[in-house]
Amino acid sequence: MNSLPGLLDQATFSQGVRELAERDADLATVVKRYGAPPLWVREPGFPSLVYIILEQQVSLASAKAAFDRLNDAARPLTPGRFLKLSDGVLKR
Structure with missing residues (x-):
């Protein structure tokens, strides 16, 4: 897996989902059928x-x-x- 930057934003999240799906056929099937999961942003604390x-x-x-x-x-x-x-x- 490539090294992801420390900031989790939509771009790095999408990159992570793609890389995990490349390594896991079951996850790839889920992502293909339903799309990537949403990135929920919460107020820190x-x-x-x-x-x-x-x-x-x-x-x-x-x-x-x-x-x-x-x-x-x-x-x-x-x-x-x-x-x-x-x-x-x-x-x-």
């Missing part, structure tokens, strides 16, 4: 990290609902405010 983790654990709708509850309970959502939330608040 703790709230985005929490949101991404939630999205990986539950459905997107559930992740949004859970994130909105967290954000309401600890606005602004920071590591320090998150750590101060009680178990009761986190289980809601």
Whole structure:
């Protein structure tokens, strides 16, 4: 694989998808059928990290609902405010 630059933008993302598809026939089939996946750009920071983790654990709708509850309970959502939330608040 070629060395990609440190900046992930649409061009480097597309290059990476092409290079991976060249090495993996299954991925190549998926990319050919459905196209390359989108590059989602998120605001850097703790709230985005929490949101991404939630999205990986539950459905997107559930992740949004859970994130909105967290954000309401600890606005602004920071590591320090998150750590101060009680178990009761986190289980809601």
